[in-house]
Amino acid sequence: MQLGIRLHDIKKAPLEERLKIAREQGFKCGHLALSKVISEYSVADEALTPGFACYLKRLFYENHIDIAVLGNYLNLANPNEESLKKNQARYLAHIRFASLLGCGVVGTETGAVNEGYKYEERNHSEEALEIFIKNVRPVVEYAEKMGVIFAIEPVFKHIVCNPERARRVLDDINSPNLQIIFDPVNLLDISNYQDREKIIHNAIDLLGQDIAMVHIKDFKVGEKGLDSVAAGTGEMDYSEIIHFIKARKPYVHVTLENTVPENAVESREYIQKLWDDCEV
DSSP: OEEEEEGGSSSSOOHHHHHHHHHHTTTOOOEOHHHHHHEEEEEEEGGGOHHHHHHHHHHHHHTOOEEEEOOOOOOOSSSHHHHHHHHHHHHHHHHHHHHHHHHHHHOOOOSSSSSSSOGGGGGGHHHHHHHHHHHHHHHHHHHHHHTTOOOOOOOTTSSSOOOOHHHHHHHHHTTTEEEEEEEEGGGGGGGGGGHHHHHHHHHHHHHHGGEEEEEEEEEEEEETEEEEEETTTTSOOHHHHHHHHHHHHOOEEEOSSSTTTTTTHHHHHHHHHHHOOOOO
16 A cells, blocks of 8 residues: 555645655655646646656655646536536646656546536436546547546545446446546445445445545534545544455555645554554
8 A cells, every 4th residue: 555645735835845745744645636736837738748747757756756646626527518628628638747747547526417516416317427428438538548547536426426337437438547546435425424334345346446546534424414534533444445455456546635734644644554454
């Protein structure tokens, strides 16, 4: 397991400083969302040049940090055709950039059937799933051409809301370049969290062979639903997740989410101890 962190969860600073902090805190990889960690210069599509890729690749190498995922979480089911085309173009730019960076995956969530990227019941419809599959297909085809892994992250409130729908997307697209980012908490909602052990087991059973990386966070039950928090500070039992990783994906990138600067190291140490104590 190569344990890392979302770089935008590190204290606000230039990327160069965030990477230094990540290294000093003992992390081995990072989730890089360009627009969330770089504000001092452009990261627009036209700025994603080979030279910029070489600079970032050298910067990460010097800090002994892998780029686990190049995140680009835009809506691939946007009903506005002009916005959809811009989103697809942004994905292609990220895939092209990733091919030069040598990062793990280009990652995305799976959108909503409205321009606001908000939950509505129609997100879980057959129509929504067909829209997503149609719109993601050319993105995956481009990933194949560029030799990049494109990974989707199932989230309860989005179109690919459960392991069954994720399996459907994988099977319909049928590409080795389309894989899964596994975030167990993102499969949970106030309506199903009490069945989390069954849901997580089912996800591993259906998607395990196609999981390219793992996100780790925790949750607490709040007034309006589930609140995401740092690993080790909520209600999650990671036993099956850690056992799955150690038995089947021993060098997978695993990035912590929803940490804050004050608890990032404690959260890393918590997950590392579970790993060290796990027997396979």
